[in-house]
Amino acid sequence: MTVTKPRAGRTGARRHGLSSRDSLVLLLLALPGIAWFLVFAYGPMVGLVVAFKAFNIRDGIFGSPWNGLANFRYFLMSGDAATVVFNTVFLNALFLGASLLAGLVLALMLNEIRGGPYRRFMQSVIFFPYFVSPIVISIMLQVILSGVGGRGGLVNNLLSVVDLPQVSWYTEPGAWPWILTIVKVWQLGGYTSVIFLAAITSISEEVYEAAEIDGASRWRMALSITVPLLLPTFAVLVVLGVGRMFFGDFATIYAIVQDNGVLFPTTDVIDTYVFRSLRMIGDFGTTAAIGLFQSVVGFVFVAAAVLVQRRFQKESSIL
Amino acid sequence: MEPFAAVSYVTVTLFGLFCLVPLWMIVAGSLTDESVLGLNGYSLFPQPFSLRAYELLFTGQSLLNGYIASLFITVVGTILSISCTAAIAWVIARRLPFISRPLTIFAYVPMLFNGGLVPFYLLVTQVLGLTNSWFAMILPLMLAPFLIFVTVSFFRQMPEEILDAARIDGAGELRIFFQIVLPLSKPILAVLGLFYAVTYWNEWFTGLLFLTDPDKFPLQLILQNLISNVTNAASLPSSAGAAMAPVYQLRFAMTVLTVGPILLAYPFAQRFFVKGITLGATKG
Incomplete structure (x- = not known):
């Protein structure tokens, strides 16, 4: 790093390290990015003062009168707080557990498929749902559960084939944590398996050869070699997921549930709740307070996750 | 077996x-x-076969409008995103005294803490005044801290000798970045481009918040309108006889045309995604 060409004669040039002109040039290079962070990442943090104000558009962010913790009290006293906090954590736990498990099993099984082209093809196929937008997922789900215009849908037709009663899924809140979990497995199973497969390829072949000489079956090898060696990767993904636990998957959930109030008791997460109170009620102060509450608790989760992850694998942490 | x-x-x-x-x-x-x-309510085989919905969509105006909006947001957004991500990542990767480390923390903190929806909403609508502008869907997504750090770890693997050689030959910092670093970084630039492009193409949340003029809706938002309100579907092909519009079929056709570009690009792009995830998973 210290090898920099001497720029004799240039004003401000230093003998050692980078000339100040070079530093300035590099800083300019980073300037658009820095500006973006200031406006879009740090700007809203300043705007959080709204959480402590009785906000009105006319007086603006800084002109509106203070009202202390009233906004927080309003949210925490309302019956909604407990529900949405529970849903956020519960749904995220389900999503995380199911998609990691699906990814792990798929990776183990893809690893057994030796035929190159078929394996590559299947990998592409199961990875594809990751790129399907939430709105499109929502339409697919409608087709499967209720049919367009609410005329049955695939699942109900299958139910009637085996003589089971039809279910009106979109008015059945109890089923939705599981339906959403299946959607998440569909969406993330292939994606997660790619991560695990990358970890599998780094396991040395010799271990498997030794096991083969000892007469181990493929199943035995998967269970006693691959799975234990994948545990660190699994643990890191769990930790990262737990870190994001307080942030609901707004896009997928809102795209699917929309404003269908019947399903709110089991599907309403903090993000969808915040979005609705902003859009429908327009209560900026309370909504900002919920957002701040979420950010603070979320920060505790993320920070804890980062600390735990650092203990797991020191070399992989960013800072 | x-x-x-x-x-x-x-x-x-x-x-x-x-x-x-x-x-x-x-x-x-x-x-x-x-x-x-x-x-x-659904169909497993196109029986009886009909191209009516596609005919209506291709003769109407809203599909074209939707594609123009989606393409603008995706193309302009991706170009801005790649440029800014690569630039700031290079400055971090350069390990400059007094610059790189503070910049790392500066870019890392937003991954831990954010201001939430309301201040963000006020920023875009009140401070920046971007309501009904496509830039309201581009700028908020312009940088992904995670991708910055993936890029930093790629840049740091670059052989130091090449850079030193360039310095000895008298190349300035800008020249090194544009003529040596970037051409050597095509794989990571492809990864960045694809991740950002898919994000922009699929984005609809910011559109929901900031776009109210239906003529400016990108494809995802048109679809959102179709599912939230079936009657909207009837008005979709405004040029054709709206009363007879096949609303259900139109909804499917519109979905196909929205996923279509991703589906077409996917076979070529997939290996870059795998590379990106692998990089991110091991280095992130």
Whole structure:
């Protein structure tokens, strides 16, 4: 790093390290990015003062009168707080557990498929749902559960084939944590398996050869070699997921549930709740307070996750 | 074949079908006559076959408007994103005294803490005044801290000798970045481009918040309108006879046309995504 060409004669040039002109040039290079962070990442943090104000558009962010913790009290006293906090954590736990498990099993099984082209093809196929937008997922789900215009849908037709009663899924809140979990497995199973497969390829072949000489079956090898060696990767993904636990998957959930109030008791997460109170009620102060509450608790989760992850694998942490 | 291998073949194939069936139902539905769709609510085979929805969409105006909006947001957004991500990542990767480390923390903190929806909403609508502008869907997504750090770790693997050689030959910092670093970084730039492009193409949340003028809606938002309000579907092909519009079939066809570009690009782009995830998973 210290090898920099001497720029004799240039004003401000230093003998050692980078000339100040070079530093300035590099800083300019980073300037658009820095500006973006200031406006879009740090700007809203300043705007959080709204959480402590009785906000009105006319007086603006800084002109509106203070009202202390009233906004927080309003949210925490309302019956909604407990529900949405529970849903956020519960749904995220389900999503995380199911998609990691699906990814792990798929990776183990893809690893057994030796035929190159078929394996590559299947990998592409199961990875594809990751790129399907939430709105499109929502339409697919409608087709499967209720049919367009609410005329049955695939699942109900299958139910009637085996003589089971039809279910009106979109008015059945109890089923939705599981339906959403299946959607998440569909969406993330292939994606997660790619991560695990990358970890599998780094396991040395010799271990498997030794096991083969000892007469181990493929199943035995998967269970006693691959799975234990994948545990660190699994643990890191769990930790990262737990870190994001307080942030609901707004896009997928809102795209699917929309404003269908019947399903709110089991599907309403903090993000969808915040979005609705902003859009429908327009209560900026309370909504900002919920957002701040979420950010603070979320920060505790993320920070804890980062600390735990650092203990797991020191070399992989960013800072 | 060993039992576990056989089970694996079957399970993976079944999961593959599970992934494809919803997609197939959308495609089949878009090609099925409205009379059948209205009766069953879905269709597994395009029987009776009909291209009516596509005809209406291609002769109407809203599909074209939607594509223009989506393309603008995706193309302009991706170019801005790649440029800014690569630039700031290079400055971090350069390990400059007094600059790189503070910049790392500066870019890292937003991954831990954010201001939430309301201040963000006020920023875009009140401070920046971007309501009904496509830039309201571009700028908020312009930088992904995670991708910055993936890029930093790629840049740091660059052989130091090449850079030193360039310095000895008298190349300035800008020249090194544009003529040496960037050309050597095509793989990571491709990864960045694809991740950002898919994000922009699929984005709809910021559109929901900041766009109210239907003429400016990108494809995802048109679809959102179709599902939140079936009657909107009737007004979709405004040039054709709206009363007779096959609303259900149109919804499917619109979905196909929205996923279409991703579906077409996917076979070529997939390996870059795998590379990106692998990089991110091991280095992130």
